[in-house]
Amino acid sequence: MSVWDRYRLRWRRKKLRYRAYRRRRQLDPVRLRTASIARNAILVAAVLRNERSLLPYFLRYYRQLGVDHFLIVDNGSDDGSREYLEAQSDVSLWHTTASYKSARFGVDWLNWILMRNGVGHWVLTVDIDEFFIYPFCDTRPIRALTDWLDTYRLRSFPALVVDMYPKGHVDQTPYREGQNPFEIADHFDSGNYMISRNPLYQNLWIQGGPRARTMFADAPHNAPSLNKIPLVKWRWPDCYASSTHMLLPRSLNQVYDEWGGEKASGCLLHAKFISTLGAKVAEELARREHFAESREYLAYSETLRSGESLWCKWSEKYVNWRQLEILGLMSKGNWA
Amino acid sequence: MSLGFIMMCHTALDRAAQVARYWAEDACPVVIHVDRRTPPADYERLVRSLADLENVSFSRRRACEWGTWSLVAATQDAAMQLLQRHHDVRHFYLASGACLPLRPIGELKAYLDARPQTDFIESVTTSDVVWTIGGLHEERFSLRFPFSWRKQRRLFDAYVALQRRLGVNRKVPLGLEPHLGSQWWCLTRQTLSAILEDPNRPRFDAYFRRVWIPDESYFQTLARQYSISVESRSLTLSKFDYLGKPHIFYDDHLQLLRRSDCFVARKIWPHADRLYSAFLTRQIDQGARAEPNPGKIDRLFAMAVERRTRGRAGLYMQSRFPRRDHENGKTSAPYSVFHGFSDLFENFDLWLTKVIGCRAHGHIFGPDGVEFAGGETVFNGALSDSAKLRDYNPQSFLTNLVWNTRGERQCFQFSPRDNQACNWFMATDPNAQISVISGAWAVPLFRSNLNFSEIRKEAARLQKIETEHLHILRTMYVKARTRIWTMAEFIESPMEALQPIVDEIRPRAHRQLTEAPRLVELAGFGQFLQNLKNQGMQPTLMGDFPVSVESRPAPERGRPFIVR
Numbered sequence: 001m002s003v004w005d006r007y008r009l010r011w012r013r014k015k016l017r018y019r020a021y022r023r024r025r026q027l028d029p030v031r032l033r034t035a036s037i038a039r040n041a042i043l044v045a046a047v048l049r050n051e052r053s054l055l056p057y058f059l060r061y062y063r064q065l066g067v068d069h070f071l072i073v074d075n076g077s078d079d080g081s082r083e084y085l086e087a088q089s090d091v092s093l094w095h096t097t098a099s100y101k102s103a104r105f106g107v108d109w110l111n112w113i114l115m116r117n118g119v120g121h122w123v124l125t126v127d128i129d130e131f132f133i134y135p136f137c138d139t140r141p142i143r144a145l146t147d148w149l150d151t152y153r154l155r156s157f158p159a160l161v162v163d164m165y166p167k168g169h170v171d172q173t174p175y176r177e178g179q180n181p182f183e184i185a186d187h188f189d190s191g192n193y194m195i196s197r198n199p200l201y202q203n204l205w206i207q208g209g210p211r212a213r214t215m216f217a218d219a220p221h222n223a224p225s226l227n228k229i230p231l232v233k234w235r236w237p238d239c240y241a242s243s244t245h246m247l248l249p250r251s252l253n254q255v256y257d258e259w260g261g262e263k264a265s266g267c268l269l270h271a272k273f274i275s276t277l278g279a280k281v282a283e284e285l286a287r288r289e290h291f292a293e294s295r296e297y298l299a300y301s302e303t304l305r306s307g308e309s310l311w312c313k314w315s316e317k318y319v320n321w322r323q324l325e326i327l328g329l330m331s332k333g334n335w336a
Numbered sequence: 337m338s339l340g341f342i343m344m345c346h347t348a349l350d351r352a353a354q355v356a357r358y359w360a361e362d363a364c365p366v367v368i369h370v371d372r373r374t375p376p377a378d379y380e381r382l383v384r385s386l387a388d389l390e391n392v393s394f395s396r397r398r399a400c401e402w403g404t405w406s407l408v409a410a411t412q413d414a415a416m417q418l419l420q421r422h423h424d425v426r427h428f429y430l431a432s433g434a435c436l437p438l439r440p441i442g443e444l445k446a447y448l449d450a451r452p453q454t455d456f457i458e459s460v461t462t463s464d465v466v467w468t469i470g471g472l473h474e475e476r477f478s479l480r481f482p483f484s485w486r487k488q489r490r491l492f493d494a495y496v497a498l499q500r501r502l503g504v505n506r507k508v509p510l511g512l513e514p515h516l517g518s519q520w521w522c523l524t525r526q527t528l529s530a531i532l533e534d535p536n537r538p539r540f541d542a543y544f545r546r547v548w549i550p551d552e553s554y555f556q557t558l559a560r561q562y563s564i565s566v567e568s569r570s571l572t573l574s575k576f577d578y579l580g581k582p583h584i585f586y587d588d589h590l591q592l593l594r595r596s597d598c599f600v601a602r603k604i605w606p607h608a609d610r611l612y613s614a615f616l617t618r619q620i621d622q623g624a625r626a627e628p629n630p631g632k633i634d635r636l637f638a639m640a641v642e643r644r645t646r647g648r649a650g651l652y653m654q655s656r657f658p659r660r661d662h663e664n665g666k667t668s669a670p671y672s673v674f675h676g677f678s679d680l681f682e683n684f685d686l687w688l689t690k691v692i693g694c695r696a697h698g699h700i701f702g703p704d705g706v707e708f709a710g711g712e713t714v715f716n717g718a719l720s721d722s723a724k725l726r727d728y729n730p731q732s733f734l735t736n737l738v739w740n741t742r743g744e745r746q747c748f749q750f751s752p753r754d755n756q757a758c759n760w761f762m763a764t765d766p767n768a769q770i771s772v773i774s775g776a777w778a779v780p781l782f783r784s785n786l787n788f789s790e791i792r793k794e795a796a797r798l799q800k801i802e803t804e805h806l807h808i809l810r811t812m813y814v815k816a817r818t819r820i821w822t823m824a825e826f827i828e829s830p831m832e833a834l835q836p837i838v839d840e841i842r843p844r845a846h847r848q849l850t851e852a853p854r855l856v857e858l859a860g861f862g863q864f865l866q867n868l869k870n871q872g873m874q875p876t877l878m879g880d881f882p883v884s885v886e887s888r889p890a891p892e893r894g895r896p897f898i899v900r
Contacts, residue, residue, distance in 0.1 A: 136586070136588065139586065139587060139588035140586050140587070140588065141607070143607060144586055144605055144607065147584075147605065147607075148584065151581055151584075152579070152581065158654050158655055159654075160653070160654045189717070189718035190717045190718065190740070191716065191717020191718065191719060191736050191739060191740035192717055192718050192719045192720060192725075192736060193653070193732070193736070194725075194728060194729035194732040194733075195652055195653075195654075195657055195729070195732055196729065197657065204654060204657055206654060208732075210718070212720075212725065213714075213718060213720045213722075213725070217720060217722040217724060217725050218722075218724055219724075220724055220725050220728035220729075221728065227654055255654070255655060256654060256655045256656060256657045257644075257647065257655065257656055257657075257658070258657065258658055258659045258662065259658060259659070259662050260645075260646055260647050260656075260658045260662050260663060260664035261643070261644045261645045261646060261647045261656065262643050262644060262647040262648065262651075262653075262655055262656040263644070263655040263656070264655065265653070265654050265655035312714045312718055313714065314714050314715065314716055314717060314718045314719070315718055316718075328648065328651045328653050328739060329653065329654075330653070330654070330655070331643065331653065331655050331656065332640065332643065333640075333643065333644050333655065334577050334578070334640045334641055334643065334644030334645075335640065336583060336636050336637055336639070336640035
C-alpha cells in the first residue's frame with residue numbers, strides 16, 4: 001500500500017469517527033443498562049425502525065446463540081418497538097428521530113455507540129432481519145467461535161447476506177409475531193454470486209442472489225452488496241466505513257484467503273421477503289431515507305406489485321449451516 | 337504402584353480443579369502449577385476448592401511465557417515435588433489444565449502396569465521433524481533465543497538475523513542429540529529422576545535456557561539418555577494445526593472422543609459442559625480394552641487443515657478469493673468448449689447431447705443472452721440467463737456454472753461473436769478442453785441475408801477477434817487441452833477429429849462414433865471467400881478452400897463411420 005493511500009485512509013477513518021462523535025447528540029438514551037455489561041460480554045448492535053413483529057424472534061435467536069447484551073438504536077418507531085425493547089433486561093436502548101440517511105444509514109450512530117460501549121468486546125452488528133449463521137452454530141454457542149478467533153488473534157469474521165424468500169408470493173403466508181421467519185421464507189439462491197475486490201479497502205464486493213437475478217438483471221452494478229463483516233472484536237480506533245460491508249483500518253477487511261485456502265466464514269440469513277415487506281416498502285418510499293434514493297425499495301415495490309415470486313426451480317430449500325457450507329456459501333476454514 | 341499427574345494451568349482453573357479432583361479421588365497424586373500471572377483471586381479459589389484432597393499439592397508459581405524456559409523450569413519444580421512427596425508413584429503424567437481424561441484411571445493404570453519400564457514421550461530427531469513453526473529447525477538448538485516470540489517479535493527476528501550473520505553456532509553439551517516432540521509426556525520414576533538428579537543438570541539447564549521452545553525438546557532429548565525403553569508417542573491426544581495452534585474439542589466431538597480410545601485429550605474448550613460431565617462421571621472400568629486409536633480424529637483435523645490451506649478447487653466465495661494463478665484449481669471440474677462447431681454443423685448441441693449423454697449448452701457467452709441447454713432461463717444454482725448479469729462479471733458466471741454443476745460435465749459452444757472476456761481464463765485452466773475450428777464464423781455470414789458491405793465489415797471484425805483468441809491459445813501459458821483446426825482441415829475428415837474429443841470426455845465409454853453431425857450446405861463457400869478477397873478483405877483463418885467446392889463430397893447423413 002502506498003504511503004498516500006495509507007494517509008488517505010487514515011484521514012477517512014478520522015473523519016468517520018469525528019462524524020460519529022458529532023452525531024452523538026442525536027441519540028437520546030431511553031434505557032441504558034450498559035453498566036451491567038460484563039468484561040467479556042458478547043454484544044449485538046443494531047438500528048431499527050418499526051420492527052415490532054420480528055423483534056421477539058430476533059432477541060430469542062441471539063440470546064440462544066449466547067449473546068449477552070443488545071445495543072439498539074430506535075429510529076423513531078411508532079409501532080411499539082420502543083416500549084417492547086425498554087422492557088427487556090438485556091437491552092440498552094437509544095432513541096432518535098434524526099435522519100437515517102444523514103447518519104449514513106445509521107452507521108454514524110453505531111460507530112459512536114461502539115466507541116463508547118464496544119471496545120474490548122466481540123460485537124455483532126446486524127439488522128433486525130438478519131440472522132447470523134456460523135459453522136457449528138447448531139452445537140456450539142457464539143462464544144466458542146469468538147474464543148476460537150481469539151486464539152488465532154483474528155478480529156473480524158465475515159458473513160454473506162443470503163436473501164431468503166418463500167416459494168409463493170411474498171404476501172402469501174402472513175408472518176406471525178415470534179415465528180421463525182425461515183419457516184415461511186425457506187428458499188435461497190445457491191450459486192449466482194459475483195465477486196470482485198475493492199482495491200482501496202481490500203474487501204470483497206459480492207453481488208447476486210435473488211435480488212440481482214430478478215430486480216437488477218438490467219442494472220447489475222446497482223444490485224445490493226451482500227458482503228458483510230458483522231462480527232468484530234472492537235478496538236478504539238475501529239469504525240464501520242460503509243454499512244457493515246467494510247471497516248477501517250482496512251486490515252479488518254482481510255477476511256478472505258488469497259492463496260487458495262479457505263478462511264472460516266458465516267452467513268446472515270436475510271428475512272426481508274416475508275409478509276411484512278409490503279408495509280415497509282410503502283413507508284420507506286414515502287420517507288426516502290434509504291441508500292441511493294431508495295432504489296432497492298423501488299424495485300421491491302415493483303416486484304410486489306407484479307405479484308412475481310422470487311422462487312425459481314433451482315432455488316434451494318434451506319436445511320442448515322452444513323448445507324450452506326457444502327454449497328460453498330460459507331466455510332469452516334480450519335475450525336473442526 | 338501408582339500414577340501421578342503434573343498439571344500446568346493458567347486459565348479456566350475451575351475446569352482444572354474438576355479434572356484434578358477426578359484424578360486425586362482415584363488415588364492419583366496431583367501437583368498443580370499455576371502461572372504466576374493468573375490473578376491471585378483465581379489461584380486462591382483453586383487452592384480452596386481442592387483443600388480437602390490431601391494428595392493434591394501446588395508447586396512454586398512461575399510466570400510462564402510460551403516458547404521459553406520458564407515452562408520447563410515450572411515442570412521441573414512440579415516433577416521434583418511429586419517425586420519427593422509421593423514415593424509410590426511409578427509413572428509421571430504431564431498434563432495441562434485443558435486436558436480431559438477420556439477413559440477411567442483404572443484402564444490407564446492397567447495399561448501402564450503392563451509396560452512398567454516404558455517412557456511414553458514423543459521424541460524425534462530434528463532432521464525428521466516437519467511440524468516446526470517459524471522456519472527454525474536446527475537453529476532452534478544452535479542460536480540463542482532470549483526474546484519472546486509473541487511479545488517481542490521484532491527483537492526476536494532481529495536477534496536471529498544478527499546471529500545468523502555472525503555465524504553463531506552453539507554446541508550441544510556432552511554430545512546430546514537434540515530431539516523434539518509433544519510436550520505432553522508420561523515418564524517412569526527411573527527416567528524422570530535420572531533427568532532431574534543428573535550431576536550435569538546445571539549444564540543442560542544452562543544450555544536449554546536459551547533454546548527455542550525448550551518445553552518441546554528438554555525432556556525429549558534427555559529421556560533418550562536414560563530411558564530403558566522409549567515409546568515415541570504421547571498418550572495425550574493433542575492435535576496441532578498448520579500454525580502450531582492446538583485443535584480444540586467441543587461438545588459435538590463427544591462420540592468421536594469416545595471412540596478414539598485415547599486416555600487423555602487436549603485441548604478441551606472450557607465451556608464444553610457436555611464433555612466434562614460425560615467424561616468426569618465415573619465410568620465402568622473395562623480393563624485394558626483397546627489401544628488408543630485417534631485415526632478418525634486425525635482425519636477430521638487433517639481435513640480441516642487441508643481446507644484452510646488448499647481449499648475447495650474452483651470455489652470463489654467470501655472467504656476464499658485466490659489471486660490469479662494461486663487458485664489451486666481455477667474451476668472445479670472439467671468442461672469442454674466447442675469453438676466454431678455450431679456454425680459448421682446443424683444442431684451440433686443436440687448431436688453432442690446424444691453422443692456424450694450430458695446436457696450441452698448453446699453459446700453461453702452469446703450476445704443475446706445465455707443459451708442454456710434446453711432453452712432454460714435459469715440454471716443450476718439459480719444462475720440467470722441475462723446477458724447483462726453475465727457480462728457484468730463473466731468469470732464469476734463461468735466459475736459459478738462449473739461449480740453449480742459439479743459431477744456433470746459442461747459443454748458449450750463458442751464463437752468470436754460471443755463475449756471474449758474469459759479467453760485467458762479458460763486457456764490457462766487445466767480443466768478446459770478447447771476445440772477450435774478456425775474461420776467457421778464465416779459460414780453464418782455466407783448463409784446470411786446481409787448486404788455484402790456489412791458482411792465484409794463483420795467478417796473483418798470477427799477475424800480480428802478470432803485471431804486474438806488463437807494467439808492466446810498458442811502462447812506458452814496455455815494449460816487447457818486445446819485442438820485447433822482450420823475449417824478446411826476439419827471438413828476434410830470431421831469424424832477423425834471428433835472421435836478423440838469425445839473419447840477424452842468419456843474415457844471409459846470408448847464407443848466408436850456411428851452418427852456424424854450434419855454438415856451445413858457449403859456449396860459456393862469457396863466463391864464466397866473469393867468475393868471477400870475481391871472486396872479487399874483477406875480471410876485467412878479458414879484454410880485453403882478452392883473456389884469451386886462443389887466437387888468436395890460432403891459426408892452423407894447417417895452413414896456409418898468406420899475408422900479402422
